[in-house]
Amino acid sequence: MVTKEYQIIAHNMDFAGRASSDVKRTLKALSMDNYLIKRICSASFEAEINVVIHSVGGYVQFNLDNEKVVLDFYDDGPGIFDIELAMQEGYSTASELDHANGFGAGMGLSNIKRSADIMLLESSPDGTHMKLTFYIKEKHHESL
Amino acid sequence: MKVYDIINEDFKLMSQQDLITVEFQGCYATDLLSAAIKSSKPGNILITIISHMNTIATAMMVDLPVIIFTESRKIDQVMLDKANEVGIAIISTPLLTHEVIINLNQRGLI
Numbered sequence: 427m428v429t430k431e432y433q434i435i436a437h438n439m440d441f442a443g444r445a446s447s448d449v450k451r452t453l454k455a456l457s458m459d460n461y462l463i464k465r466i467c468s469a470s471f472e473a474e475i476n477v478v479i480h481s482v483g484g485y486v487q488f489n490l491d492n493e494k495v496v497l498d499f500y501d502d503g504p505g506i507f508d509i510e511l512a513m514q515e516g517y518s519t520a521s522e523l524d525h526a527n528g529f530g531a532g533m534g535l536s537n538i539k540r541s542a543d544i545m546l547l548e549s550s551p552d553g554t555h556m557k558l559t560f561y562i563k564e565k566h567h568e569s570l
Numbered sequence: 571m572k573v574y575d576i577i578n579e580d581f582k583l584m585s586q587q588d589l590i591t592v593e594f595q596g597c598y599a600t601d602l603l604s605a606a607i608k609s610s611k612p613g614n615i616l617i618t619i620i621s622h623m624n625t626i627a628t629a630m631m632v633d634l635p636v637i638i639f640t641e642s643r644k645i646d647q648v649m650l651d652k653a654n655e656v657g658i659a660i661i662s663t664p665l666l667t668h669e670v671i672i673n674l675n676q677r678g679l680i
Binding site for chain 2: 443450470475531533534
């Protein structure tokens with residue numbers, strides 16, 4: 427069992443990806459399947475960018491056991507107003523600055539959903555919790 | 571194919587010289603980093619105008635060993651330092667994205 431926690435700083439694009447980079451290093455060190463690492467890191471990076479762009483700050487917990495990798499992203503708001511709408515590819519509330527930095531095209535949540543085996547998303551004005559589960563022994567996704 | 575196959579007067583290696591032997595296969599061009607996460611293949615060159623730390627981070631996440639920044643976009647030293655640290659070759663070109671793809675294709679590199 428491996429557990430790690432990383433702080434995610436709001437609106438600081440220069441540090442975005444630090445948590446996901448360390449997750450990748452950890453998974454590589456464990457010689458995990460490259461395709462599984464790609465799925466986990468793609469989802470983790472998108473989720474981390476979402477916290478940076480859209481929240482007032484948060485953190486991610488990384489948990490690994492023999493069966494699965496679980497990533498829990500927590501932030502302190504302001505929450506997703508309409509999750510169903512936010513899940514639609516192309517819908518985005520990101521700023522022009524986010525676009526200039528290469529993100530905010532409305533693809534993040536659908537990329538995450540495609541990459542993870544299970545994606546749970548709860549949100550209120552007090553904050554958002556996204557739980558991503560990746561099974562280690564499951565066969566590869568065909569869609570990524 | 572290796573980075574030294576790409577380098578000429580239009581394609582300048584900006585990262586450290588030993589990355590000239592980095593290998594690649596094919597390319598993916600986009601200015602949306604989520605599109606690169608979604609659709610690029612490990613080993614691809616990433617061709618983009620988005621010159622930002624996020625671009626380096628994206629390439630790290632999905633194993634893209636080479637980034638070509640188009641239209642002579644300014645590349646910050648902090649980006650180059652990170653790319654050098656993780657072994658990603660950074661190339662700068664004055665060409666436009668579609669011109670890069672045509673050029674690499676005509677030279678048989680992609």
